[in-house]
Amino acid sequence: MNLIFRLFGVILCALTAVWRGRGIGFLENSVLRFRVWPTDLDLNMHMTNARYFSLMDLGRTDLMIRVGLGNAILKNRWQPVLGAANIRFRRSLKPFQPFTLVSRVLCWDEKYIFMEHRLETASGTAALAVVQGAFVTRGAVVPPLEVLAALGVDCPSPPMPDAVAAWRGQPLSAAAV
Template sequence: MAPWLRLLKMAASAPFRQRLGWRDESALTFRVWPNDLDVNLHMNNARYLAVMDIGRFDLAIRCGFAGLVWREKLKPVVASAMVRFRRSLAPFQPFTLRSRMIGWDEKWLFIEHRIESGGELYCQAVVKALLLGRAGGLPTADLLRSLAVEAPAVEVPDWLAHWQAAEAGFRG
């Protein structure tokens, strides 16, 4: 199935699924279709990232900040991603994408994605994202306030702080 069809299917069904809280997990099920395959006849690396986009949209809709994105004409953008591919997804194999917020700071949201099949982890990723408006990135405090979420201003696990530090050294 084409990525945009998967996105439309998720968006159409989101209002009928349970609303999610700020830290809740989204779970979406998919299947590997022939147009998802690369020359090795397993799911293409780029397709994993495209499916993860759908997971983030599902979180936005079901957590309630998609309305803010629409009203304020914000653009959800990913600045970086850390991905570990553990196993290959085969043609027609069903899989589940699990997405959840694992941390944030004043500017960035850190979202974990896990792709699982048959109880096994196939791919795990963390993306660093923000909501971009005309004046720049929407501060996380403003997003939390719009969602009426009581949460600390910053919540970054130690290992994410190390990733942030390593990424700072990677800049060219």
């Protein structure tokens, strides 16, 4: 994590929101607003590709804290990890340009939680990523249902989008064929 000051800011704001009773539900959006700083740029004078992934780490951090997973993560010594990521870049982000990072849980299966990250500008979507994440502890993956139980949530996964199923190598639904 090379965005230490942004990380501290995200954690502080997320904890403050939770303490004030403004947390979010497990399937709600986490919304963070940023600006492209000179340290985010590559030689082409737009945000470097690697920075998108670092900012998405911040989105997941905000999401985990705001949904109320902070205590469970610390108590159970869960470590959030990514198993895969798929990103599509649509527009460049220029120096000092403001943008919004919207992070949300799409669905889950018996092992992984799938999340979407959208970087939005006034001109539209700059990048869209889907990531496959999990929590691990003592070398084992924590089942998503156990994560939900820690939140007191008992609901089935939303339907897996066909694009996620195809990405995972699963058969598409009849509607997509």
